[in-house]
Amino acid sequence: MAEESLLLNFVADEPSSSVNRVNSGGRWKDRMKEKKNQKRKAASSTSAKDHSPAATNSRKVQSRENVPASNESKRRKTAASPVSKQHSVAKPVKHDNTFVSSLFTGDSKEHLSSTTNAHDTEDENQSMFDTQNQDAPSNAPLSTTTFAGVQLDSQLASHLEEKMNITAPTNIQNSCLPALLNGEDKDAFIEAETGSGKTLAYLLPIIQRLVRLPPTKRSRTSGLFAVIVAPTRELCQQIYNVANNLTNNRLAHWIVSCNVIGGEKKKSEKSRIRKGVNILIGTPGRLADHIENTEVLDLSQVRWVVLDEGDRLMDMGFEETITKILSYLDSQNSLYPLGDSMPSRKVNVLCSATIKDTVKRLSQSALKDAMYLRSSSSSADENEDQKIRKSSAPAQLLQRYCVIPPKLRLVSLAAVLRSNLINNQKIIVFLSCADSVNFHFEAFRRKKAEIEVEQEEREDESKKTTSSTGNEEAVDTAYRLNEKAKVYRLHGSLSQQTRTKTLSQFCSEKDSSPRILLCTDVASRGLDLPNIDLVVQYDAPFSTDDYLHRIGRTARAGHNGAAIMFLLPKEVEYIDLLRANIKVNITEQPNGPSSILNSGFSVRGGPPAKSELEWQDRATEWQLELERMILDSPELKEVAKKAFSSYVRAYATHLSSERSIFNMRDLHLGHIAKSFALREAPGKMSNNNNKQKGTVAGARLKKKKDNSPAAIAAKMQQKAMEHYSIEHNIG
Numbered sequence: 191m192a193e194e195s196l197l198l199n200f201v202a203d204e205p206s207s208s209v210n211r212v213n214s215g216g217r218w219k220d221r222m223k224e225k226k227n228q229k230r231k232a233a234s235s236t237s238a239k240d241h242s243p244a245a246t247n248s249r250k251v252q253s254r255e256n257v258p259a260s261n262e263s264k265r266r267k268t269a270a271s272p273v274s275k276q277h278s279v280a281k282p283v284k285h286d287n288t289f290v291s292s293l294f295t296g297d298s299k300e301h302l303s304s305t306t307n308a309h310d311t312e313d314e315n316q317s318m319f320d321t322q323n324q325d326a327p328s329n330a331p332l333s334t335t336t337f338a339g340v341q342l343d344s345q346l347a348s349h350l351e352e353k354m355n356i357t358a359p360t361n362i363q364n365s366c367l368p369a370l371l372n373g374e375d376k377d378a379f380i381e382a383e384t385g386s387g388k389t390l391a392y393l394l395p396i397i398q399r400l401v402r403l404p405p406t407k408r409s410r411t412s413g414l415f416a417v418i419v420a421p422t423r424e425l426c427q428q429i430y431n432v433a434n435n436l437t438n439n440r441l442a443h444w445i446v447s448c449n450v451i452g453g454e455k456k457k458s459e460k461s462r463i464r465k466g467v468n469i470l471i472g473t474p475g476r477l478a479d480h481i482e483n484t485e486v487l488d489l490s491q492v493r494w495v496v497l498d499e500g501d502r503l504m505d506m507g508f509e510e511t512i513t514k515i516l517s518y519l520d521s522q523n524s525l526y527p528l529g530d531s532m533p534s535r536k537v538n539v540l541c542s543a544t545i546k547d548t549v550k551r552l553s554q555s556a557l558k559d560a561m562y563l564r565s566s567s568s569s570a571d572e573n574e575d576q577k578i579r580k581s582s583a584p585a586q587l588l589q590r591y592c593v594i595p596p597k598l599r600l601v602s603l604a605a606v607l608r609s610n611l612i613n614n615q616k617i618i619v620f621l622s623c624a625d626s627v628n629f630h631f632e633a634f635r636r637k638k639a640e641i642e643v644e645q646e647e648r649e650d651e652s653k654k655t656t657s658s659t660g661n662e663e664a665v666d667t668a669y670r671l672n673e674k675a676k677v678y679r680l681h682g683s684l685s686q687q688t689r690t691k692t693l694s695q696f697c698s699e700k701d702s703s704p705r706i707l708l709c710t711d712v713a714s715r716g717l718d719l720p721n722i723d724l725v726v727q728y729d730a731p732f733s734t735d736d737y738l739h740r741i742g743r744t745a746r747a748g749h750n751g752a753a754i755m756f757l758l759p760k761e762v763e764y765i766d767l768l769r770a771n772i773k774v775n776i777t778e779q780p781n782g783p784s785s786i787l788n789s790g791f792s793v794r795g796g797p798p799a800k801s802e803l804e805w806q807d808r809a810t811e812w813q814l815e816l817e818r819m820i821l822d823s824p825e826l827k828e829v830a831k832k833a834f835s836s837y838v839r840a841y842a843t844h845l846s847s848e849r850s851i852f853n854m855r856d857l858h859l860g861h862i863a864k865s866f867a868l869r870e871a872p873g874k875m876s877n878n879n880n881k882q883k884g885t886v887a888g889a890r891l892k893k894k895k896d897n898s899p900a901a902i903a904a905k906m907q908q909k910a911m912e913h914y915s916i917e918h919n920i921g
Contacts, residue, residue: 293597293813293864294806328565328585329386330748331358340367343398349439360387360747361565363394369561370395375533377560379553380541383582384742385718386565388541389432392496397433400468401442402531410446410466413491415532417519418471419512421502423451423686424693425716429498430471445469450476453686460484474503474511481518489522493532496539497556501735502715504548516556543742544581544735544772581738582773587745588752589776593759594783596861600816601809602783603630603728604671605790606754611672611704615723616696618707620714620740622729622840624681627708629833629866630728631679632826633816634706635666664692668706670816676701680709693717714739718746727755729837730764730852732844734771754779760856767848816867831872834863 337347340359350356359367362382370378370392382388396416403412420426430449437445450459450472456479463470464486472480480487495516497503503512516538523536538556542549553560583589594602603619610617621627662684668677678696680689689712696707697719707713714736722744731737737755744751755776757764768774779785791808820827838859844852859871 293601293810327745327748327750328582329360329383329746331356331360332364333358335359335364337367340364341371342367342394343401343441345439345441346394346398346401346436349436349441353438354435356390362386362388362563363391365563365565366391367394369563370539371398373530375535375537377538377557378540378563379557379560380539380563381545382541382543382565383584384543384739385584385746387747388498388543389429389716389718392494392498392539392541393429393433393436396469396494397436397442397445399531399533400445402529404529407528408444410444410468412466412468414467414470414488415491416469416494416496417477417489417492417515418469418496418498419474419477419503419515420471420498420716421473421506421508422712422715423453423473424689424713425499426451426471426473427690427693428717433469433471447471450480451686452476453689456480460486463487474508474515478511478515481515489519490524491526491528492519492523492536493525494537494539495519496541497552498541499715500540500542500552501544501546501549502739504546504552505733505735509548509552512552513555544738546735581735583738583741583775584745584751586748586750587741588750589741589755589774590753590779591755591757591765591776592779592782592786593762594756596758596858597864598783598787599728599756599865600633600867601813602756602786602790603726604634604812605787605809606724606726607634607668607671607706608791609786609789610724611668611675611706613723614702614704616705616707616719616721617724617726618709618713618719618722618743619726619728620731621708621710622732623833623836624683624710625829625833625836626729626840627679627681627710629829630708631664631666631677632829633867634668634670634677634708636816636819636826637669662688664688665695670812671706672704675704675706677706677708680707680713682710682712693719711736711740714743717743719743720746721749722746722751725751725753727753729840730755730757730761733848734768737768737774738772758856760853761851763851764848767851813867817869820867821869827868830866830868834866834868834872837862837866 335358337350337359338344340363342359362380366378366380380388380391382391400415401408418426418429420429426449430447433447437443437447445468446466447469448459448462448467448471450463450470452473452475456476459476459480463480463484470477481489497512503509519536525535527534538558538560540549540553540556540560592602607617607619619630621630664680664684665676665678667673668675671677678692680692680696684692692707693713695701696705699720707719711732713719714731725741725744727737727740731740741753744753765776768776787809788805791805791812820830838854838857841852841857842854859873863869863871
């Protein structure tokens with residue numbers, strides 16, 4: 191009787207509730223809107239309704255605006271159910287109490303071109319990476335001169351041509367070699383664009399003057415004559431390899447180089463120094479350590495000190511360490527005559543691709559009465575004021591940017607990679623932090639569900655064999671992009687052995703397969719990675735100078751190359767900032783993300799998409815497959831959450847002058863989470879209190895103790911240094 195009374199009361203209050211009941215799910219705003227609509231319908235309705243509980247519970251009413259009454263387009267997503275191509279992909283669905291937001295609605299749809307078709311997109315993407323019609327290369331070897339014309343020894347010139355396939359000097363080498371070989375022994379400031387051959391510009395004069403020593407002094411025990419300082423371990427290793435290649439001949443075989451960097455065993459480095467070295471190459475921290483603690487290191491006969499990538503040395507906070515190294519070298523210097531070929535004084539050389547106030551400050555403290563050396567192609571600008579002169583990118587480099595909503599970032603990156611890997615290209619993707627590199631490495635290499643078990647068995651065997659050595663896995667097949675392609679990762683949190691091995695494998699000419707290198711800015715400076723076809727800046731660089739160095743990994747030594755940068759809609763002003771600070775010829779990608787997505791999801795053996803809805807379906811299917819993998823794998827979910835949090839923290843390290851463009855308050859955290867294949871921001875997924883330390887929401891609730899400009903600047907500098915220390919293992 192109690193149940194019948196309750197039923198009678200229910201019917202009396204809402205006579206038509208069985209038909210127009212309010213859905214308990216969905217947004218509060220939608221439920222209230224529907225409730226008002228139902229009241230209006232109930233007031234005008236006169237037909238009889240069936241009020242039985244069974245009928246009421248069986249009815250499904252849509253809770254979202256603009257969703258059809260039929261439930262055909264609304265699909266429940268489970269890990270086992272495949273994505274049906276017959277249904278629309280623009281409807282939000284629900285899985286495990288989380289809504290799966292569509293990729294192509296709201297703000298995302300505003301940035302999609304409505305005029306894109308398969309034929310147009312194919313042509314546009316062809317022109318995007320077609321570098322044949324670009325300007326003449328500005329960093330190519332000269333055709334009007336030879337190494338003999340710049341006073342280089344004929345045997346060294348023959349060695350360059352036969353063993354290193356270098357037949358002519360570049361512009362900067364044409365300027366530097368005569369100046370550093372003429373015996374004036376002045377300090378030098380070398381400025382040249384990336385990929386122009388600065389390393390050979392200072393190494394060749396050192397090698398040539400060493401091989402002209404008296405025969406009795408041609409030995410590894412004759413003394414340490416040159417010290418070269420570089421900001422990163424990878425750059426030090428590259429300089430070391432170039433020096434070894436230059437001395438691998440009968441003329442200079444006795445010259446011994448030594449590389450001292452963090453991550454290597456100091457005991458083995460001391461052993462090599464004890465046996466005798468002529469050229470010492472190292473990072474500032476490790477080099478200062480050896481100067482202070484290695485007694486067998488004799489610096490009294492040092493004739494050359496080279497500071498490579500001076501702008502990055504200053505940006506990374508090495509100014510104090512550099513000053514200490516230079517002061518110690520000056521105090522220990524007690525030169526004695528070694529012949530006419532050797533400088534009579536210690537010569538300091540500073541190299542940089544950009545000129546900033548910090549570099550000028552370093553040049554004032556390190557150089558005395560220095561020569562200023564630039565590429566001969568810039569001779570027309572010699573009288574230009576250095577304060578307003580802008581650094582430039584190689585003329586033959588094709589540069590594009592694309593404004594992409596945050597929800598479409600991940601599928602757009604996948605589309606760019608998919609569409610270019612079919613041509614066996616080598617691609618570098620720059621990301622803002624190590625955790626983001628790890629996430630995208632896992633996302634691109636993960637196999638499909640049907641062979642996941644086989645992969646886990648293989649990984650278990652791999653862990654057993656590598657657990658004793660502690661090696662991290664940094665290379666795998668990019669199954670979710672192209673099964674013939676390999677994906678590599680590189681960042682400062684990996685061991686030095688893994689970083690060295692990864693670069694070696696990525697640069698290997700024996701492997702002709704398409705390759706992707708996911709990396710942080712640890713690979714943006716000075717590295718000469720051969721035959722890079724495309725540079726993708728998935729996250730905007732932390733400064734305009736970093737942009738120049740990132741794109742400098744391609745279009746090197748006269749080769750063609752292309753670069754594309756992803757920007758969020760509120761970051762478009764960054765293009766104006768780039769143009770104001772450096773010389774760049776950058777244009778927007780025609781048709782924006784539409785052309786990229788259409789091209790990327792119309793390849794792999796299938797026909798081009800016949801309609802906009804078709805490539806949207808394919809892109810959404812790719813995204814949802816990854817989201818289901820994350821839902822089913824707690825380990826992968828944790829990787830994605832860490833990547834999201836690290837991305838937000840890294841976003842705050844942009845320079846204060848760029849804070850109006852890269853403002854954390856403008857980030858839509860839910861959409862950013864979508865770009866990491868998360869269906870909700872980690873702060874919500876963890877179900878922790880918003881005030882708990884470590885969550886993004888909790889960080890917003892913290893009170894600012896000091897809002898003065900000096901305090902803010904100090905805090906930003908601290909964040910930047912923390913980021914650099916993680917990526918480059920400072921100290």
